[in-house]
Amino acid sequence: MSALIDFLPILAFFVAYKTVGIWTATGVLMAATALQLAVTWLRTRRVSPMMLWSAVLVFAFGAVTLYFHDDLVLMWMPTALYATLALAFAASSLQGRPFVERMMSEHLKVDAATWRAANWMWVGFFALLAGLNLAVAYRYGLNTWVWWKLTKIGIVFVFLLAQVYWLARRAERLAGDST
Numbered sequence: 589m590s591a592l593i594d595f596l597p598i599l600a601f602f603v604a605y606k607t608v609g610i611w612t613a614t615g616v617l618m619a620a621t622a623l624q625l626a627v628t629w630l631r632t633r634r635v636s637p638m639m640l641w642s643a644v645l646v647f648a649f650g651a652v653t654l655y656f657h658d659d660l661v662l663m664w665m666p667t668a669l670y671a672t673l674a675l676a677f678a679a680s681s682l683q684g685r686p687f688v689e690r691m692m693s694e695h696l697k698v699d700a701a702t703w704r705a706a707n708w709m710w711v712g713f714f715a716l717l718a719g720l721n722l723a724v725a726y727r728y729g730l731n732t733w734v735w736w737k738l739t740k741i742g743i744v745f746v747f748l749l750a751q752v753y754w755l756a757r758r759a760e761r762l763a764g765d766s767t
Contacts, residue, residue: 618650663725667718674714
């Protein structure tokens with residue numbers, strides 16, 4: 589259920605785009621994001637900062653997109669999100685405890701250097717996604733960008749699995765070295 593709630597706005601946007609068009613899809617994205625926030629709040633009594641920031645961007649970029657009737661504004665939204673995430677992850681590494689460590693340390697025990705390396709991998713990944721998003725938007729146009737937006741779900745999932753695997757292997761080696 590949680591995964592469905594996480595991907596509801598993107599899936600709703602995609603279906604609306606394919607059936608009705610970009611302007612309706614933008615409104616559907618905004619409504620689905622509001623629903624996502626409400627359901628998450630009702631279920632857990634909290635909303636993660638990342639979900640909240642994503643929602644702020646959806647509402648802001650969606651409103652500007654609809655007001656100016658300019659789909660390129662909406663296409664910039666993921667770039668703004670990924671660039672912000674890259675900066676936030678970088679800042680967390682520079683300020684002490686990396687975000688990756690905060691999110692995963694209760695599940696895995698690795699040394700500080702490994703947490704920093706994993707965190708910097710996310711910085712690079714988010715920066716790459718930000719750049720690729722703009723490249724697809726400007727080079728290939730709206731229809732390809734919408735497919736790209738949907739494809740990124742799988743790309744992020746694969747990267748997450750690869751990093752969890754890398755961290756788990758590193759944790760096993762550390763555990764093996766200490767015995």
